[in-house]
Amino acid sequence: xxxxxxxxxxxxxxxxxxxxxxxxxPLNRYLRExxxxxxxRRVAACFVALADGQRIAGYYTLASASLLLANLPASTGxxxxxxxxxxxxxxxxxxxxxxxxxxxxxxxxxADALYRTARSEIAAFALMVxxxxxxxxxxxxxxxxxxxxxxxxxxxxxxxxxxxxxxxxFQAV
Ligand SMILES: CC(C)(COP(=O)(O)OP(=O)(O)OC[C@H]1O[C@@H](n2cnc3c(N)ncnc32)[C@H](O)[C@@H]1OP(=O)(O)O)[C@@H](O)C(=O)NCCC(=O)NCCS
Numbered sequence: 001x002x003x004x005x006x007x008x009x010x011x012x013x014x015x016x017x018x019x020x021x022x023x024x025x026p027l028n029r030y031l032r033e034x035x036x037x038x039x040x041r042r043v044a045a046c047f048v049a050l051a052d053g054q055r056i057a058g059y060y061t062l063a064s065a066s067l068l069l070a071n072l073p074a075s076t077g078x079x080x081x082x083x084x085x086x087x088x089x090x091x092x093x094x095x096x097x098x099x100x101x102x103x104x105x106x107x108x109x110x111a112d113a114l115y116r117t118a119r120s121e122i123a124a125f126a127l128m129v130x131x132x133x134x135x136x137x138x139x140x141x142x143x144x145x146x147x148x149x150x151x152x153x154x155x156x157x158x159x160x161x162x163x164x165x166x167x168x169x170f171q172a173v
Contacts, residue, residue, distance in 0.1 A: 006057055006105065008112060008170035011035065011046040020056045022095035024132065030093060031059060044092055047112065049105060049170065058096040058105045060113055065090035065128055067156060071148050076158065086125040088156065089117045094129070108169040110143055115168045118159055128156040 009015070017031050031046075038044035044061040051057040066085040069077050080086055091113050096106045117127050129145065131137035131153045141147070144162075145155035 005171055006049040006051055006108070007053060007173045008047060008049055008168060009173040011039065011048050011059065015048055015050070015056055016054070017056065020059070020095075021098050022058075023098060023101075024095055026132075027093055027095040031056070031095070035059075035061065047109075047116075049109060050173070051100065056097065057100040058094075058109050060094040060109050061092040062113060062116065063090050063092055064088075064122075064124075067126065067128060067148075071150060072156075073146065073149055076146075080125070087123055088126045088128045089113075089120075089124045091127060091129045106139065107143065110140075112168045112170055114157070114159075114162055118162065124159065126156040126158045128154065130154055 011017075013036075017035070020028055020031050022028055035044065035046050038061070039046055044063045046059055046061045048056045049058040065088045067088045068085055069080060069083060072080075072086075091110075094106065094109060094113075096109070114127055117124055129140055131140055133153070137147065137153055137155060140155045140157075143157070145157045148154045148156070
């Protein structure tokens with residue numbers, strides 16, 4: 001990550017969500033109009049990278065999820081117990097403001113999500129994502145995620161394959 005350091009915080013009412021502009025209008029709208037309801041109902045947690053201590057430069061959401069064992073590649077499934085599902089954490093959304101694209105922020109937010117998943121006391125076999133299109137899927141594949149054999153836009157990264165990081169790439173607020 002280059003340039004000034006970003007701070008990482010849980011989204012709260014003091015953050016201005018209206019100025020955020022990524023390349024994806026649905027992801028901008030989600031941040032403006034939907035995310036606070038999802039947080040209140042505890043169906044998503046949202047983390048924001050802040051530039052200059054206050055401007056939202058990027059965000060992602062996390063929630064509990066599960067993966068059907070039968071949907072995993074055979075090479076992954078055969079190393080797991082024969083439960084119908086395995087626990088996972090879903091990164092539901094990830095977006096970076098156009099002003100901060102291409103500076104490593106998206107990759108750093110992904111690393112922070114992996115760090116958060118790894119350090120949780122609640123077990124999760126993998127971090128999973130539902131990519132919105134093939135370009136987004138390519139971004140995740142670039143970072144080591146594998147697509148489910150029957151669903152190219154659902155990708156996962158087993159925790160065991162991630163090099164354990166003791167620290168988030170961000171400074172917390
Ligand atoms: C996808 C997105 C989050 C990437 O953020 P970013 O800050 O520009 O990405 P980074 O600068 O961290 O890129 C990290 C690496 O990923 C690579 N990368 C970026 N986009 C990529 C893509 N679509 N396909 C493959 N690789 C990609 C970069 O080349 C870089 O590689 P390097 O580390 O080897 O140099 C951002 O472009 C975005 O918000 N897009 C709109 C919303 C979206 O598509 N979200 C995806 C989730 S559905």
